[in-house]
Amino acid sequence: MDQKTNTVEQKIKRRSFISFATFAVLSGAAFGGWKWLYNSPKEEAGITARARVPLRKAMNKTEVFFRNFFSGNHLVKTYPKDRAAQKVRVNSMIGLEKEGFNPEEWELTVAKSKDDVFKLKMEDIRALPKTEIIFDFKCVEGWDQIQHWAGVRFIDFIAHYQLENETRMQYVGMKTPNSKYYVGLDMASALHPQTILAYEMNDKPLTSEHGAPLRLIIPVKYGIKNLKRIGTISFSDKRPGDFWARHGYDYYSGL
Numbered sequence: 622m623d624q625k626t627n628t629v630e631q632k633i634k635r636r637s638f639i640s641f642a643t644f645a646v647l648s649g650a651a652f653g654g655w656k657w658l659y660n661s662p663k664e665e666a667g668i669t670a671r672a673r674v675p676l677r678k679a680m681n682k683t684e685v686f687f688r689n690f691f692s693g694n695h696l697v698k699t700y701p702k703d704r705a706a707q708k709v710r711v712n713s714m715i716g717l718e719k720e721g722f723n724p725e726e727w728e729l730t731v732a733k734s735k736d737d738v739f740k741l742k743m744e745d746i747r748a749l750p751k752t753e754i755i756f757d758f759k760c761v762e763g764w765d766q767i768q769h770w771a772g773v774r775f776i777d778f779i780a781h782y783q784l785e786n787e788t789r790m791q792y793v794g795m796k797t798p799n800s801k802y803y804v805g806l807d808m809a810s811a812l813h814p815q816t817i818l819a820y821e822m823n824d825k826p827l828t829s830e831h832g833a834p835l836r837l838i839i840p841v842k843y844g845i846k847n848l849k850r851i852g853t854i855s856f857s858d859k860r861p862g863d864f865w866a867r868h869g870y871d872y873y874s875g876l
């Protein structure tokens with residue numbers, strides 16, 4: 622073997638060694654990181670639950686980061702009416718149980734604070750300006766569908782009932798009349814111009830499986846936040862309870 626081939630072979634050996642060493646170190650680090658996350662404690666169950674503490678911290682940081690870019694001027698894409706699904710998917714029905722619910726007696730409870738509460742009937746809500754929206758509704762479970770909804774924009778509702786003071790708080794909470802399904806929304810998303818208290822789907826009154834008489838349509842969020850059959854709306858500076866966040870899903874669930 623002459624001098625030249627020798628150095629080439631040495632070079633190849635050296636490079637192979639460096640490649641394998643790098644690979645070994647990085648795999649070790651990845652495995653160590655995974656093990657660290659796997660063995661780190663779960664967060665204490667509260668408003669959110671079931672995530673490992675470092676993961677939840679990361680999710681909360683991501684939320685703060687993305688909320689910087691949220692703007693009421695960024696609109697979700699809308700579609701012409703003929704694109705809207707005629708057979709609208711029904712997903713999950715928590716809080717829509719028949720017991721204890723009589724559509725004739727339904728009232729919307731608006732809690733400005735714990736001891737300042739007023740109640741509204743459907744005719745009060747139908748008297749407000751009606752807005753429609755056709756958009757791509759997205760469920761975290763992996764399906765989406767272009768749907769057509771109509772009702773009163775949440776900001777128009779706020780303006781009509783002079784709830785501007787309440788909107789200085791951080792969050793809006795909504796729950797079903799039997800309190801079995803509930804969502805918490807950051808104020809900016811609730812006040813987004815496409816957020817609607819909906820009472821019609823495809824130009825007809827809501828059916829009960831879609832949340833009659835009144836449901837939330839909030840296109841800047843995943844389906845889980847689009848509460849069906851609203852019973853109570855409340856305002857707070859602390860994160861309100863949220864059904865799916867308690868079961869481990871992301872609290873923000875923004876799109």
Ligand SMILES: Nc1nc2c(c(=O)[nH]1)N[C@H]1C(S)=C(S)[C@@H](COP(=O)(O)O)O[C@H]1N2
Nearest residue numbers: 710711712713714715716760802844847849
């Ligand atoms: N009261 C109530 N609202 C709810 C739910 C529910 O189980 N109960 N499921 C949510 C989920 S996960 C989705 S995807 C949408 C589905 O709405 P739809 O059944 O009208 O398609 O409703 C949301 N609102």
Ligand SMILES: [Mo]
Nearest residue numbers: 760761844845
């Ligand atoms: Mo969903």
